[in-house]
Amino acid sequence: MSLYDDAVLVLKGYEGQEELRQAYLDHLAAHPDGLWKACHAGHLTASALVVDPERGRVLLTLHRKLRMWLQMGGHCEPGDPTLEAAALREATEESGITGLTLLAGGPVRLDRHPIPAPCHCHFDVQYAVLAPPGAVHGISDESLDLRWYAYDEVAGVADASVVRLLDATRARL
Numbered sequence: 001m002s003l004y005d006d007a008v009l010v011l012k013g014y015e016g017q018e019e020l021r022q023a024y025l026d027h028l029a030a031h032p033d034g035l036w037k038a039c040h041a042g043h044l045t046a047s048a049l050v051v052d053p054e055r056g057r058v059l060l061t062l063h064r065k066l067r068m069w070l071q072m073g074g075h076c077e078p079g080d081p082t083l084e085a086a087a088l089r090e091a092t093e094e095s096g097i098t099g100l101t102l103l104a105g106g107p108v109r110l111d112r113h114p115i116p117a118p119c120h121c122h123f124d125v126q127y128a129v130l131a132p133p134g135a136v137h138g139i140s141d142e143s144l145d146l147r148w149y150a151y152d153e154v155a156g157v158a159d160a161s162v163v164r165l166l167d168a169t170r171a172r173l
Contacts, residue, residue: 001081003035003076003078003080003083003086004028004032004035006082006083007028007044007125008025008028010083010084010106010125011028011125013106014106014107014110016109017110020110020112021110023112023123024044024112024123024125027041027042027044027123031043034123035076036075036076037075037119039119040118040119040120041119041120042119042120042121042122042123043075043076043119043122043123044076044123044124044125045075045076045123045124045125046073046076046080046083046084046086046087046090046124046125046127047070047071047072047074047087047124047125047126047127048071048072048087048088048090048091048100048102048126048127048128048129049072049108049126049127049128049129049162049165049166049169050071050072050091050095050097050100050129050131051103051128051130051131051173052131052135052148053130053173054133055148056150056151057149057150057151058071058148058151058166059072059095059131059146059147059148059149060146060149060154060157060158060162061094061095061142061143062143062146062147063142063143063144064142064144067144068158068159069162070158070162071126071165072091072093072094072095073087073091073094073124073126074090074094074142077089083107083127084102084127087102087125087126087129088100088102091127093140093142094140094142094143094146095131095137095138095140095146096136096137096138096139096140096146097132097135097136097137097138098132099131099132099135100129100130100131100132100135101130101132102127102130103127103128103169103173105172106127107125108126108127108128108165108168108169109126109164109168110123110124110125110126111126111161111165112124113161126165128169151166151170154166
């Protein structure tokens, strides 16, 4: 199965956000290259919120280009077999944490947002990953900083999309 086929199946099986979910499926139907950064009409991305539920905290990255505190995530790559694998790869690369595990149940949320030219938007498929006990993080080239935030601190540093992702993740924990 291709990454494209996986994305379509994941989105068809996703429950909630019906109008947005359909917009993702319509985008992929209209753009067979809609998973790749080269698709300037917009493309799917995969992200993951790194959660430490035992300590009630999340790891956020201060994104180098956007200068915002965000969850880990980014573009799909040709070697990614699934959207889940892309989200887990991105979370591992950007956090430096080995042993992350995906929170069961598929995507936690969908979030479509505009991005600077030459592209128009990201169709982000958002997951959550659990940090192993004693996880040690390391800053990647894509981050200016990484920091653990208590659940109740997130709204003070991150935008509403990250808060919504945290709320949806906590509802699944």
